[in-house]
Amino acid sequence: MLLAVVSACAVSAQAGAAGQQADAPVLSERQLARQLADEREWSRRFLQASRAYANGQWEEAERLAKRAVAFDRDQPDGLTLLAAVYAAQGRDELAGQTYQAALALSPRRGDLLNNYGGWLCSHGQAAEALVLFDRAALDAHAAPADLHVNAGICAQRSGQWERALEELRKALVFYPEHPGALESMASLQLQRGNPMAARAFYQRRLGAAPATASVLQLAIKVEEQLGDKAAAEHYKSRLDQAQGAGQDADARVDQQ
Numbered sequence: 268m269l270l271a272v273v274s275a276c277a278v279s280a281q282a283g284a285a286g287q288q289a290d291a292p293v294l295s296e297r298q299l300a301r302q303l304a305d306e307r308e309w310s311r312r313f314l315q316a317s318r319a320y321a322n323g324q325w326e327e328a329e330r331l332a333k334r335a336v337a338f339d340r341d342q343p344d345g346l347t348l349l350a351a352v353y354a355a356q357g358r359d360e361l362a363g364q365t366y367q368a369a370l371a372l373s374p375r376r377g378d379l380l381n382n383y384g385g386w387l388c389s390h391g392q393a394a395e396a397l398v399l400f401d402r403a404a405l406d407a408h409a410a411p412a413d414l415h416v417n418a419g420i421c422a423q424r425s426g427q428w429e430r431a432l433e434e435l436r437k438a439l440v441f442y443p444e445h446p447g448a449l450e451s452m453a454s455l456q457l458q459r460g461n462p463m464a465a466r467a468f469y470q471r472r473l474g475a476a477p478a479t480a481s482v483l484q485l486a487i488k489v490e491e492q493l494g495d496k497a498a499a500e501h502y503k504s505r506l507d508q509a510q511g512a513g514q515d516a517d518a519r520v521d522q523q
């Protein structure tokens with residue numbers, strides 16, 4: 268699963284505002300007070316929308332994100348969050364347009380490049396996405412582990428196995444227990460015909476974070492290729508329990 272970077276938006280927004288203040292003309296005390304009040308109000312709206320998004324309240328998150336965007340249309344973080352909400356709702360075309368609009372406001376920001384690149388890759392435009400990931404890597408403030416995971420997943424989907432391997436290795440240098448990197452590496456090793464290496468990575472993934480149905484499905488495939496029927500049945504049992512509890516393919520399941 269490609270990773271969207273939305274949790275750091277508020278921090279990056281504040282950093283951007285600070286940079287604008289440093290370059291702006293000297294403000295009167297009254298003007299400065301008004302500017303600070305506006306920034307606080309935008310942050311309040313953004314954080315409300317972020318909380319709704321984190322809680323899976325898509326309609327409420329959309330409403331609140333639109334309020335943040337309406338308050339400051341030059342702030343890319345509000346648009347980024349709105350795009351993530353659209354993506355969560357399955358409104359993919361609108362999500363892509365909104366990610367692109369956010370990037371147009373700040374074309375060098377790594378998190379924005381990463382998000383739009385992730386959307387492009389998810390929609391069959393791997394070549395364009397990988398170019399954006401390369402541009403994102405030039406931003407020292409970008410989240411490097413998530414960026415390299417996305418680039419690795421995208422390279423794997425487009426059949427560029429060597430680049431995928433390189434990107435995922437870089438991600439694990441920055442964050443050795445990154446769940447997405449470990450699961451993606453396991454998948455890549457299985458695809459490359461190396462189920463023993465795949466087993467090592469999926470086991471690390473299970474130790475790094477609560478299991479999801481997707482990693483259990485991967486574990487089943489690996490153990491079936493290795494001929495370990497008992498292990499495959501174990502993971503099938505866990506998967507059946509998760510599905511019986513009504514959890515979807517990306518839901519967390521209890522560790523056993």
